[in-house]
Every structure is written in C-alpha cells, then in structure tokens.
Amino acid sequence: MKKLFSPTNVALTLSLLITCLWVVWGVSEMFHEGWYVPFEWLYFLLPAGVMLALTLIGLRWPRAGAVLFAAIGLGLGGLVLWQFRPGGGRSGGWTLTGLLSWVPVTLFPAGVGLLFYRGRGQPRRRAHYLAAVGLPLLLGTALAVGPAYRVAHRLDDGYRGERFIQGNSVALYWAPAGPGWDRDGSIAWNEAALYGRGRIGFEGKRFGAGGLCDWAAHCATQEDMCAYNVCLYLNREGTQLMDTRQDIWRMPTTDEVVRSLVRRGVNAGCVWDGDMGRPSCEVRPDKEIPLWDPRSRVIYYWTADEADEGRAYFVVYHGGVAAIPKFTAMGSRGYRCVRDR
Known part of the structure; x- marks a missing residue:
C-alpha cells in the first residue's frame, strides 16, 4: 500500500x-x-x-x-x-x-x-x-x-456563391463569398452594427461609437444594427460594399439562422425558443453547405439580435445559441448577410 x-x-x-x-x-x-x-x-x-x-x-x-x-x-x-x-x-x-x-x-x-x-x-x-x-x-x-x-462525411460541393435556402417557415437568399459573407471571422458585432454610422467602414468601431464599449454598456444597440449594419451597404450581387445604403441585404435574426440550419443538404428542422442553449431540432445540424463553408474557420454566425446592452447573440453550426460581448472579434465568429428576394 x-x-x-x-x-x-x-x-x-x-x-x-x-x-x-x-x-x-x-x-x-x-x-x-x-x-x-x-x-x-x-x-x-x-x-x-x-x-x-x-x-x-x-x-x-x-x-x-x-x-x-x-x-x-x-x-x-x-x-x-x-x-x-x-x-x-x-x-x-x-x-x-x-x-x-x-x-x-x-x-x-x-x-x-x-x-x-x-x-x-x-x-x-x-x-x-x-x-x-x-x-x-x-x-x-x-x-x-x-x-x-x-x-x-460533411457535404461540400465547393460552391461559395449565393444560396437560396427554403424550408422550416424561412425562405432567404444568403450572400456569396465576399464582403457580405465574413469567412475570416475578423469582425465584432459592434463593427458590423456601426458600419454605416459616422465614417463608413469598420475602423475604430470595435468598442462602440465612442470606444467605451465594455461588458455591460456603451456598445452598439439593436437600433444601430437595424440602421447602420454592414449588410445594408452591400450591392445586389453581394460582391461589393457601396458608399451609400442599398437596402437590399440585411443581417439575419437569430431565429432565421436557427431555422436555416442544415444536415446533408436537408433542413434540420430547428426552432429557437428565445433562450440560450441547444434549440429543438429534428436532426442535429452540421457545418455544411449551403449555409456554411466547411473549409472556413468560422463556426459561429453573428445575428442581428442583442441579448442585452453588452452582449449579442450568435449561432453555432450545430444549432447552439449563445451570447458574447459585442466587442469580441475572433477568427471563428463571422456573419452572412441575407435578402428576402
């Protein structure tokens, strides 16, 4: 012993x-x-x-x-x-x-x-x-x-152009590879929301319009996201950001991203109940086309929704919904613009 x-x-x-x-x-x-x-x-x-x-x-x-x-x-x-x-x-x-x-x-x-x-x-x-x-x-x-x-065995046909995803009470066009589809994960929610506020662009906006965004306050708001988000400046082809609002594309809501999740090319049947965590899904979704780029580092998508003053929602490829500080920018978190028609 x-x-x-x-x-x-x-x-x-x-x-x-x-x-x-x-x-x-x-x-x-x-x-x-x-x-x-x-x-x-x-x-x-x-x-x-x-x-x-x-x-x-x-x-x-x-x-x-x-x-x-x-x-x-x-x-x-x-x-x-x-x-x-x-x-x-x-x-x-x-x-x-x-x-x-x-x-x-x-x-x-x-x-x-x-x-x-x-x-x-x-x-x-x-x-x-x-x-x-x-x-x-x-x-x-x-x-x-x-x-x-x-x-x-992930599904990937190599196509990174515009996609139309329909089903589960959602029908949206998703932006092609380019400025409307951040596959590098370098943009914070603040930057995406404040793109058109003040000087056009992302520069200097990671920590809010005044640079004071912290864990609880002084960040971009839901109203900012609706009025100034980067998707509003995307041309119809989804290939270029313009100097003025085009009002063609927008940032998807949390519910829309969740309902658009797929597995093996088929809608996963996920429904968001408004809470953080795993939503109810018919099958577990995965990082596959047409919604995701399986070869990109991005595994989370920002959404248009804020959780509170300091945090915004994002959706994981497997269906999870969580919130993180709006100033967070990391290689695995990006966004993808949508349009209705």
Missing part, C-alpha cells in the same frame, strides 16, 4: 488526470474549431502534448521535472496577477475572491513537481511510462472516432 501511494505514483496519477482532461478538451475542440485546414487541429492537441512531455520528464529526470512544474505554477500566478491588475483594462482589478479562486490552479503544478522531486530515488518501471503515454492515447483515439467520421 505504501508503494502504491508513493510520491512518484501520486505525481503520475495527478499528471495523467490533467493530461487526460486536456485530451478531452483538445479532441472536442479539434473537431469543433480546428478542422478547417490541414494540421490546424494540432494546435488543440498542444496542451495535452506539453503535459505529456512534462510527465515523462518528471519520471525520467525528477529534478528537472520539479523545476519545470514549479516554473509553470509561478508563471500562471504571474499571469493571473497581470491579467487582473488594477487599471489593467476590463477585468475590474484584483479582488480577494478572484485571486483565491486561482490559488489551486497556480499551486497544483508546483505540488506535482514537488512529488516528482520527493520520489527521485524510487525506481521507474516500464509501467509508469506505458501509463503516461498509453492512457491519453487510448482516450484520445476513442473520443475521436465518432467526430472524425462525421467530419469526413
């Missing part, structure tokens, strides 16, 4: 736990966000790979492993202090509750390193290394089988 709970075994168990958690996250995100260009998915496996490497170093060279684990703990602690520093932006500064909540995260790596160091005189068996490598590998393989099959 004493050997079973030796410092080396405890350190290995804790390291395996963290590695496997990263494997679960990595495989999930790999097929959710990273499967759009070759090898992009490796990014999501990097945390698990780093943790595995640290575990092997701790087993083979306990002193070096202890130093590395301790350095990670100190680094995380420093990052937390910097991120939540007073006057450091939108975090609101240090709070006792906030700092204490990060203590386990920062002390855990140091504790694992200490255990490896204390077990430096104990023999390392082949089983230690087999467990360190084999368990995460088996877990990752088991988790990847289903998503890999689904992604490999």
Whole structure:
C-alpha cells in the first residue's frame, strides 16, 4: 500500500488526470474549431502534448521535472496577477475572491513537481511510462472516432456563391463569398452594427461609437444594427460594399439562422425558443453547405439580435445559441448577410 501511494505514483496519477482532461478538451475542440485546414487541429492537441512531455520528464529526470512544474505554477500566478491588475483594462482589478479562486490552479503544478522531486530515488518501471503515454492515447483515439467520421462525411460541393435556402417557415437568399459573407471571422458585432454610422467602414468601431464599449454598456444597440449594419451597404450581387445604403441585404435574426440550419443538404428542422442553449431540432445540424463553408474557420454566425446592452447573440453550426460581448472579434465568429428576394 505504501508503494502504491508513493510520491512518484501520486505525481503520475495527478499528471495523467490533467493530461487526460486536456485530451478531452483538445479532441472536442479539434473537431469543433480546428478542422478547417490541414494540421490546424494540432494546435488543440498542444496542451495535452506539453503535459505529456512534462510527465515523462518528471519520471525520467525528477529534478528537472520539479523545476519545470514549479516554473509553470509561478508563471500562471504571474499571469493571473497581470491579467487582473488594477487599471489593467476590463477585468475590474484584483479582488480577494478572484485571486483565491486561482490559488489551486497556480499551486497544483508546483505540488506535482514537488512529488516528482520527493520520489527521485524510487525506481521507474516500464509501467509508469506505458501509463503516461498509453492512457491519453487510448482516450484520445476513442473520443475521436465518432467526430472524425462525421467530419469526413460533411457535404461540400465547393460552391461559395449565393444560396437560396427554403424550408422550416424561412425562405432567404444568403450572400456569396465576399464582403457580405465574413469567412475570416475578423469582425465584432459592434463593427458590423456601426458600419454605416459616422465614417463608413469598420475602423475604430470595435468598442462602440465612442470606444467605451465594455461588458455591460456603451456598445452598439439593436437600433444601430437595424440602421447602420454592414449588410445594408452591400450591392445586389453581394460582391461589393457601396458608399451609400442599398437596402437590399440585411443581417439575419437569430431565429432565421436557427431555422436555416442544415444536415446533408436537408433542413434540420430547428426552432429557437428565445433562450440560450441547444434549440429543438429534428436532426442535429452540421457545418455544411449551403449555409456554411466547411473549409472556413468560422463556426459561429453573428445575428442581428442583442441579448442585452453588452452582449449579442450568435449561432453555432450545430444549432447552439449563445451570447458574447459585442466587442469580441475572433477568427471563428463571422456573419452572412441575407435578402428576402
């Protein structure tokens, strides 16, 4: 029993736990966000790979492993202090509750390193290394089988032009590749909503008209989205943004995006109930044509609706509806304009 709970075994168990958690996250995100260009998915496996490497170093060279684990703990602690520093932006500064909540995260790596160091005189068996490598590998393989099959069989005819999607009480034309279909995910909701307000364009509008948009206020409003959104300036062909309003295209509502979701070229039968989460669908939709570009990094579409003063709704390719701060701009979140006729 004493050997079973030796410092080396405890350190290995804790390291395996963290590695496997990263494997679960990595495989999930790999097929959710990273499967759009070759090898992009490796990014999501990097945390698990780093943790595995640290575990092997701790087993083979306990002193070096202890130093590395301790350095990670100190680094995380420093990052937390910097991120939540007073006057450091939108975090609101240090709070006792906030700092204490990060203590386990920062002390855990140091504790694992200490255990490896204390077990430096104990023999390392082949089983230690087999467990360190084999368990995460088996877990990752088991988790990847289903998503890999689904992604490999996604429907994609390669056409990125205008699409007409009809069904589920919705009939809309969706913009072709170009300024009316953001497939790079570089535009925040504020920027899309304020495109025509003041100087035409996106520049300087990410944090609202006055640059003060935060988590709760001073952001673009629902009225701004209706009056100035980028889609209003798109020409009829959907290929160029004009200097004046064309009033042909518009930003789709949350309900319209949800009702237009597809699977294998057929409407998925999704209906939004007005709440965040997964809507009711006849089949689970996927990132497929005609609504999505399966090879684009974008997996979320902004909608015309705001959730509150500081957040706006977006729809995930699998049907999920959520809200995020209006100033958020990231590579996986874009928009696609629509017109009724």
